[in-house]
Amino acid sequence: MERRTFLKWVGVGGLASSLPVAIAACGNIAASPGPESGRRPGTSGFSNSGYTKVGTVSALDKSGRLRKKTTASSVLVIRDPNDSDTLHAVEPICTHQGCEVSWRNREQNIFCACHGSTFDPDGSVIRGPATSPLKSYPVKVEGNSILVKMS
C-alpha cells in the first residue's frame, strides 16, 4: 500500500470511528439537565421536591408581587391583603382567552386588560367574562426564600 493511500484510509477510518462518539456527545448535551436542576438552596431557580425558588420575601414585600417565568410555566406570587401570613401563587394567564394578567396593587386584585376579568389574590373570579379561577400552585417560605411547586 502506498503511503498516500494508507493516510486516506486511516483518515476515513478515523472519521468513521469518531462519528458515533460525536453523535453520542450531542445526545448527552440534549439530555443534560436544565439550568434549574441540581442547584443549591439559596441560588436563583433552586428546585427541590418540585418546588422552585421564585424570589425572596424581601423582594415580595418591596414590590408587592413576584413574577417568575420558566420554560414550562409562569407564576405570580402575592401576599394576601387580608392575611399577611398567607401567600398566593397563581398562573398569570387569564382563563377567559389566555391573556396575561397583572396584579393591581391599589385595587388589590388581579386584572386582565384584554376583556376586564378580575380575580382575587387567590385566583378566584371577581368579575368576568372569565368563569374559571386562575390556576394556583402550592407556595411555601423557607427563610427568606419563596418556593412554588409549579407542576
Ligand code: FES
Ligand atoms: S382574556 Fe382575560 S378577560 Fe378575556
